[in-house]
Amino acid sequence: MANYRASDSKREQFRRYLERSGVLDTLTSVLVALYEEPDKPSNALDYIKLHLGAAGPDPADAEALRLELADLQQKCNLLLEENKTLKNRLLQYEASPDEAAA
Known part of the structure; x- marks a missing residue:
């Protein structure tokens, strides 16, 4: 049982870290934009990369x-x-x- 709580604690710390750094907000906005896209792109990963600025x-x-x-x-x-x-x-x-x- 102690191992389970330690794992939850690490997850919670990581979630807070992502929240503080703005990663969750950015990912959420990109995923919402993809969801609201009337014509879904054939490659969702390329869409996400493009909107995150990772695409070259x-x-x-x-x-x-x-x-x-x-x-x-x-x-x-x-x-x-x-x-x-x-x-x-x-x-x-x-x-x-x-x-x-x-």
Whole structure:
């Protein structure tokens, strides 16, 4: 009988811990949202992961972002080169201090 009470005590401590940390409220809200979903998802676990924020990015989205990043880095490098070229051209047309005095 003493073993049973010790087990109940540990469960109760764990339940209080989950309550204090907000786990019970979060899980309850996600499960309620799943329950109220008119079209139930085919994979309930993925739904729960998504709504808890545990699901990673979609591979297609990640690949699209990688491609966009590479494109933007290339554009940035081209603009830096153009900026450098234009600065050099501007320096050629600006009067040097010796020419301005004459």
